[in-house]
Amino acid sequence: MRCPYCSNKETQVKDSRPAEDNQSIRRRRSCSACGGRFTTFERVQLRELSVAKRSGKTVPFDRDKLYRSIRIALRKRKVDDERVDQLISGIVRQLEASGESVVTSDKIGGLVMDGLKMLDEVAYVRFASVYRNFREAADFGNVLDELSDDKITVLADVNADKDLADKVTDDQ
Numbered sequence: 473m474r475c476p477y478c479s480n481k482e483t484q485v486k487d488s489r490p491a492e493d494n495q496s497i498r499r500r501r502s503c504s505a506c507g508g509r510f511t512t513f514e515r516v517q518l519r520e521l522s523v524a525k526r527s528g529k530t531v532p533f534d535r536d537k538l539y540r541s542i543r544i545a546l547r548k549r550k551v552d553d554e555r556v557d558q559l560i561s562g563i564v565r566q567l568e569a570s571g572e573s574v575v576t577s578d579k580i581g582g583l584v585m586d587g588l589k590m591l592d593e594v595a596y597v598r599f600a601s602v603y604r605n606f607r608e609a610a611d612f613g614n615v616l617d618e619l620s621d622d623k624i625t626v627l628a629d630v631n632a633d634k635d636l637a638d639k640v641t642d643d644q
């Protein structure tokens with residue numbers, strides 16, 4: 473498993489234990505090059521999901537990629553990996569329950585926004601600001617209206633969030 477921080481291929485498993493009611497195995501890993509720590513989950517995949525992108529291309533659903541874009545939205549927010557993984561599992565279950573094997577990236581983006589709204593309001597606005605592109609200034613105002621004042625001050629860097637923009641506009 474490649475290190476998400478430095479891309480080194482040598483990482484060690486420090487701890488393995490069941491998670492999500494024994495539906496997955498959670499592993500704590502550490503990178504032997506940079507010392508970075510991260511968590512991976514191993515789970516059964518019942519069927520393959522594909523994503524229809526705005527460009528018209530269809531690509532395999534990539535859970536890790538979804539994880540990375542959510543993590544960027546959650547940057548510097550205190551939300552642990554287990555909760556992020558639960559959010560993604562919930563999204564995947566909804567996609568699988570739809571019965572379609574091809575889902576649109578818009579559908580996934582919408583589910584991510586719904587989930588982030590419950591999980592962390594700041595991350596929600598970061599994700600939404602990029603995902604929707606705030607084509608109309610009114611959109612941004614509406615989202616801010618839904619937030620409490622103390623959260624808004626944390627959003628100063630929303631529009632400078634180039635990393636997230638790259639991930640999300642990459643369509644997923």
Ligand SMILES: [Zn+2]
Nearest residue numbers: 475478503506
């Ligand atoms: Zn590393």
